[in-house]
Amino acid sequence: MSQKHIAIIGAGNLGISIAEGIVDGGLKKSSEVFLTRRHIESISYLKNKGYQTITSNLEAVKQSRIVMLCVQPKQLPKVLEEINPVLTEDHVLVSVITGVMLAEIEKQITVKATVIRAMPNTAIAIGESMTCITSNGNEAEVKEIQALFDALGKTLVIDEKLMQAATVLGASGIAFFMRFLRAATQGGVQMGFHSEEAQLIAVQTAKGAASLILENGNHPEVEIDKVTTPQGCTIEGLNEMEHQGLSSAIIKGLMASYERISNIK
Ligand SMILES: NC(=O)c1ccc[n+]([C@@H]2O[C@H](COP(=O)([O-])OP(=O)(O)OC[C@H]3O[C@@H](n4cnc5c(N)ncnc54)[C@H](OP(=O)(O)O)[C@@H]3O)[C@@H](O)[C@H]2O)c1
Structure with a gap:
């Protein structure tokens, strides 16, 4: 050997x-x-x-x-x-x-x-x-x-007991973040970009956001505070996303996936 x-x-x-x-x-x-x-x-x-x-x-x-x-x-x-x-x-x-x-x-x-x-x-x-x-x-x-x-x-x-959760968050997570990127790209097209341009802006911005957190270890909300001017366009968009259930949809989706993986056998 x-x-x-x-x-x-x-x-x-x-x-x-x-x-x-x-x-x-x-x-x-x-x-x-x-x-x-x-x-x-x-x-x-x-x-x-x-x-x-x-x-x-x-x-x-x-x-x-x-x-x-x-x-x-x-x-x-x-x-x-x-x-x-x-x-x-x-x-x-x-x-x-x-x-x-x-x-x-x-x-x-x-x-x-x-x-x-x-x-x-x-x-x-x-x-x-x-x-x-x-x-x-x-x-x-x-x-x-x-x-x-x-x-x-x-x-x-x-611990092995967290392996199913790791599968949902880390492995299936690729698909979840991809869907977010697709939606952001579609929004960009609706605002006037060609799809390749919209995709580049969405993807590089997502990479930048993730890299900021990886580099400085901040809580995401600290970075959000830096972008949200009072009465500005960012907080307007963010709050509308939350009214439509963004965080709730993500957590519910993760938990549905977790329940599915926990019941497979
Ligand atoms: N894709 C992901 O994101 C991901 C992430 C983490 C873990 N996983 C896990 O990783 C595993 C593989 O996933 P995958 O997407 O790579 O599946 P896959 O593309 O179907 O690969 C499995 C390979 O195993 C080969 N195989 C089947 N029986 C074999 C045998 N007796 N001897 C040698 N090779 C054999 C198959 O080729 P032949 O038919 O030519 O033999 C096939 O290419 C799965 O158990 C999955 O749960 C996947």
Whole structure:
């Protein structure tokens, strides 16, 4: 087993994003990353970039200490059954699979390998993920995996009981903020901009707002106070949005999503 190699089991949307983030971020060479899936022809372009694309999960796990499980939840039992014969206590299994508890994975493997859950989002492809991480102990391995995801955005180690909430806020959150950006763009078009111009203004403004908070750690309301002149246009717009239920709609949407994820099984 190689310390250098990493296996991505299930090279779909997220698996590929993680692989590209790791390689583009300079953490691994593409030749040190095994990518597996059954329909391997669909990732031949990654083979051309030097990745080791193979159909054998067994071979990938044999050659790599860190194994990222990136398949859909229903595909996991078959994958674990397949790789069990070559798993050792030195392996570190990292599952990004939504809703599958650490205990469920630990129950299905036949050795005492370290199991870690990570919940990134699709911005991992550009090194801007928010990744929440949890595990049952194994601090050194958690630090190692956290360092990997740190290079792909920001990370937070959390209790497993908060993993569903992290999925809603951080992973589904990408879709929620996208819908806000689409609405802001539509408003910009109605005020007279072409859609590309409106989108650029909305998106860069959203990035600026988020960056302000990330940089100075202020509460959002402190930054809002700086923009809202008494009797001005900003407070007029903001209050109208609240009369229409903006904050309430967002919180209710998050809670509906949370209830859904909590009841899936
Ligand atoms: N998308 C997100 O924002 C996000 C965020 C956090 C977590 N997640 C979780 O990440 C996981 C993957 O999501 P995704 O969107 O990347 O799904 P996806 O595109 O469907 O990727 C899953 C991949 O697994 C491969 N696969 C299936 N069975 C396999 C097997 N036996 N051996 C090897 N590969 C196999 C599939 O390819 P073949 O059919 O060719 O085998 C497919 O490409 C899910 O569990 C999801 O809950 C997603």
